[in-house]
Amino acid sequence: MTVADAYPWLKAAHVACALLFVGGIVAGGLLLAGGRAMADQGAPLATVLRRWDRVVTTPAMLGVWAFGIGLASAGGWLTSGWLQAKLVLVVLLSAIHGLQSGQIRRLAVGMDVKPLRAAALVVPSVIAIAVLAVIKP
Numbered sequence: 304m305t306v307a308d309a310y311p312w313l314k315a316a317h318v319a320c321a322l323l324f325v326g327g328i329v330a331g332g333l334l335l336a337g338g339r340a341m342a343d344q345g346a347p348l349a350t351v352l353r354r355w356d357r358v359v360t361t362p363a364m365l366g367v368w369a370f371g372i373g374l375a376s377a378g379g380w381l382t383s384g385w386l387q388a389k390l391v392l393v394v395l396l397s398a399i400h401g402l403q404s405g406q407i408r409r410l411a412v413g414m415d416v417k418p419l420r421a422a423a424l425v426v427p428s429v430i431a432i433a434v435l436a437v438i439k440p
């Protein structure tokens with residue numbers, strides 16, 4: 304199989320991982336808000352959330368990066384402005400995911416969890432990432 308043959312499969316894997324990664328961040332944010340609202344009864348919810356994060360969201364994030372780097376190298380886009388701008392936003396989403404994972408751990412052991420202010424950046428970042436990836440301005 305040549306790189307040209309493998310490319311569409313790489314892209315499909317990248318998009319599938321991106322959907323699961325972003326879905327995990329959005330669902331994680333909503334369930335964390337629910338867990339906070341339940342005060343000291345949020346721990347069982349956090350345990351389920353923690354397992355999902357470990358089995359799906361974190362591997363999907365690693366897949367997004369690995370397949371994305373593969374696509375960028377194959378397409379010769381590593382130095383393109385659109386990709387660099389996209390990477391800044393993906394680093395931001397990866398950092399928000401890291402903060403969320405910390406909050407899920409704290410909620411699982413019954414500790415107090417404050418709302419994550421950076422969560423407001425998720426929706427605009429995902430919209431900008433989609434525009435940068437598709438339009439490549």
Ligand code: HEM
Pocket residue numbers: 314317318321322324325367368370371372374375376378380386390393396432433436437
């Ligand atoms: C949350 C993170 C990410 C999301 C939501 C995302 C989303 C997408 C989507 C939907 C496409 C398809 C665009 C199209 O078909 O025209 C795409 C393409 C691409 N992505 Fe990502 N991506 C993410 C992270 C990354 C990372 C970390 C890299 C590189 C290190 C990367 C590199 C690329 C490249 C080079 C393409 C172009 C493929 C092509 O047009 O043939 N992406 N991305």
